[in-house]
Amino acid sequence: MSKNNQGKDLRPTGHHSQTFSRRGFLKSVGGGVVVLFTTAPRFGHAEALVSMGAPPAFNAYLRIGEDGRVTCFTGKIEMGQGIVTSLPQMLAEELDVSVGMIDMVMGDTDRCPFDRGTWGSLTTRVFGPELRAAGAKARQVLLYLAHEKLTLPLDQLVVKDGVVYDRNDRDRHVSYAELTKGQAIVRRIHTLAPVKTAADYKVIGNALTRRDARQKVTGEARYAADIRLPRMLYARILRPPAHDVTLERLDTSAAETIEGVGVLRAGELVAILHEKRDVADRAIGLVEADYTPGTELPDENTIYDHLVNNAPGGDLVNEAGSLKEGESLASEIFEETYYNAYVAHAPIEPHAALASMEEGKLTVWASTQSPFGLKSQLVSELGLAEKNVRVITPFVGGGFGGKGSSLQGLQAGRLAKLIDRPVQVFWTREDEFFWDTYRPAAVVKIRSGLMEEGRPAFWDYRVYLAGARGSDHPYEFPHHSTIAHSRSWNAPPGVHPFRTGAWRAPGANTNVFAREQHIDIMAAKAGVDPLEFRLKNCSDPKYLGVLKAAAEKFGWKSAVGPSGRGVGMACGIDADTVVATMAEVDVNRGNGQITVKRVVCAQDMGLVVNPAGATIQMEGCITMGLGYALTELQRFRGGKILDLNFDSYELPVFSTLPQIETILIDSADPAPHGGGEPAIITMGAVIANAVYDAIGVRLFELPMTPQKVMAALGRDD
Amino acid sequence: MKKSIKFTLNDKPLTLNIEPERSLLWVLRGDLELTGTKYGCGEGYCGACTVLVNGAAVRACLMKINDVANTKLTTIEGLASDDQLHPVQQAFVDHDALQCGYCTPGMILTAVSLLANEPAASKQDIIAGLDNNLCRCGAHKRILEAVHSVAQKEQAQAD
Secondary structure, three states, X not given: OOOXXXXXXXXXXXXXXXXXXXXXXXXXXXXXXXXXXXXXXXXXXXXXXXXXXXXXXXXXXXXXXXXXXXXXEEOOOOOOOOHHHHHHHHHHHHHOOOHHHEEEEEOEOOXXXXXXXXXXXXXXXXXHHHHHHHHHHHHHHHHHHHHHHHXXXXXXXXXXXXXXXXXXXXXXXEEHHHHHOOOEEEEEEXXXXXXXXXXXXXXXXXXXXXXXXXXHHHOOOXXXXXXXXXXXXXXXXXXXXXXXXXXXXXXXHHHHOOOOOEEEXXXXXXXXXXXXXXXXXXXXXXXXXXXXXXXXXXXXXXHHHHHHHHOOOEEEEEEEOOHHHHHHHOOEEEEEXXXXXXXXXXXOOOOXXXXXXXXXXXXXXXXXXXXXXXXXXXXXXXXXXXHHEEEEOOEOOOOOOHHHOOHXXXXXXXXXXXXXXXXXXXXXXXXXXXXXXXXXXXXXEEEEEEOOOOOEEEXXXXXXXXOOOOOOOOOOOOEEEEEEEOOOOOOOOOOOOOOXXXXXXXXXXXXXXXXXXXXHXXXXXXXXXXXXXXXHOOOOHHHHXXXXXXXXXXXXXXXXXXXXXXXXXXXXXXXXXXXXXXXXXXXXOOOOOEEEEEEEEEEEOEOOOOHHHHHHHHHHHHHHHHHHHHHOOOOEEOOEEOOOOOXXXXXXXXXXXXXXXXXXXXXXXXXXXXXXXXXXXXXHHHHHHHHHHHHOOXXXXXXXXXXXXXXXXXXXX | OOEEEEEEEOOXXXXXXXXXXXXXXXXXXXXXXXXXXXXXXXXXXXXXXXXXXXXXXXXXXXXXXHHHOOOEEEOHHHOOEOOEOOHHHHHHHHOOOOOOOOXXXXXXXXXXXXXXXXXXXXXXHHHHHHOXXXXXXXXXXXHHHHHHHHHHHHHXXXX
């Protein structure tokens, strides 16, 4: 196999319109009772549903098989966040079956309801209610079948563990399995059935351990790079030395002297393929390529000025009163600028995909947070019909926003289409750092004022390029304005020297870092304890609840900063969940090293579906947050990425782990809110505030490395 | 030039006729389809590809297949015996000591090797022993608790 397809044209060959095949769709779902539930009017999915071959505006969320087992179909994917446990919990609640009876089919575009992507802490708060509604409807259908079978009135029926009983005579019963036997019942649901409420919960609210743990501790769990097909080839993608360069000369002759090596080229995409991955690794090292540099890009020393100068115009997020009037009331003005560096997602599983073209249909197993997004990219970029592209998502080895981009899936699909053999693209760690969609470097400028009596006068907030999420404040400032220069974490071309994108709680980490430090600066000047200052200037009951809960657990003792104790706090909201975090740090004045000793976080997320899962997510947020706060930054010179592996890009490790304590508030709010992101947003600010309390100096730039601590202490050596 | 390389893989004798310079990691994942051994960085920094050679944790990405000739090699697939999870695997399940699960095989095998040397390891010993294994999800707290729980059981039995 040393066929050389260099230069082969990959332009789309025409877009085939989708032919709607309801029968095909149902066949792929299977027999039994299938509940098709329409969510289109509420969630705006109609077009996408039709395109996936589902009956227009109807979506299969679940099937009850002849063995009584329930299959839940979801376009969401499992990347560690634990919905493989919490979604079945919600469905089990509505169906009155045990969680163990539910099998999950996730992230398969041929079988699952359309889904935009697994991000933004949307699974529980947006998909959850849809799934519960489908479950409630399915239960209604099953009860109706039982009513016919047992010839009993509906209100005389009760369900337990998938068996319908006569309320008055427990010997009269029929199981879901029996009801579905020999049937292929498809019910289209036009109206909602009532879902259960808190008083009825038997499954929601129980702390359950992960359902995928056994597979994951034995090595059975399959990730995208673990899928094997006959005749498959392993591809290595030629990585340019920098972003924004053009391939000028390519010489693959040395690589091709290795037996079995193939070379494929489609425009800028150059791949070396072999039946053995390590041989492909060796061969790509022999490829010679010259590139012409692109435009001059900023480096890490000029980036912040470049960002402010090139940011889009401001977009008003919120305002009240008049800044001018506020400023005239102020006796003290505070003006500061806050910065954060580019941060990588760095999941331990690099992006991976296996693509296979069979009888005109392309199937791609991909490590992605957006299987339907990848599908639509494959359709448009490879010129395939909708029905001829299927994306399947096995377990994903961490995403954090970085697998919302599925470039590797496109690369694999493109190569498989060219060569007509299955092709695996599995990025190296260096590829992963190079093609990552980084958390953008960003700048926040805040001007604020206090009146004579220590009350806030005004708040003037501008964020550049982090995004608007988390920029609004919870405080009662009489005159305030919040402006975002770019509401999104994606900026217009030319602003960032490489790809940027959503990074766990995008925008919020930057915004909370700036705001909550600035609040502390004002509190210190007003001569007020930072907890008291927050409680005084905020009346939102959720904020007050988490602040008080965290303070109690932490043992917060009132003092005006800097107290020398090294304690700090920060609070914020993300995905409608409110968090307050307190931390204790130790700062080595000799070398600038910050040691985080203890972190306490209280979280009000409304309804908690799985307290065990929610707690793990909080712990994960806190631990991951230590990285962007203290050690993680990507260095670069123009489009050249300098930190390409874990020797110089430093993730949090066991020896830097603080004591972590978490609190889930027993909330008055019956709706579920986000859990995968909120507790990370406070980590920069809480550490910065604790550092100030310890040594009396402020750190305005993330990450807070020892060098920056030494510089702030005036010992720049 | 191919060579005959013999070793014991997950308690079964195996002979491969193979180029001795081939990477242990990719021979395991590709030729032998033992995909529980994960690629994470290729340079020995992350520990996702950890396997046991004669009971000691090593990074498969840094080894040639020739390096395991005449040894006893254990991958994550060979750790449980007859459906009975190894105590460290069981502790990971019981403590919810994983999220995405990608670093998990390497974490478990590193811990098994550590506990083989220090059955009653302290928390500090475990932190030192696992410090070069990376986890991005932030499951560190629970991993530490899980491994420590195994060490404590060992200690209780010794007392």
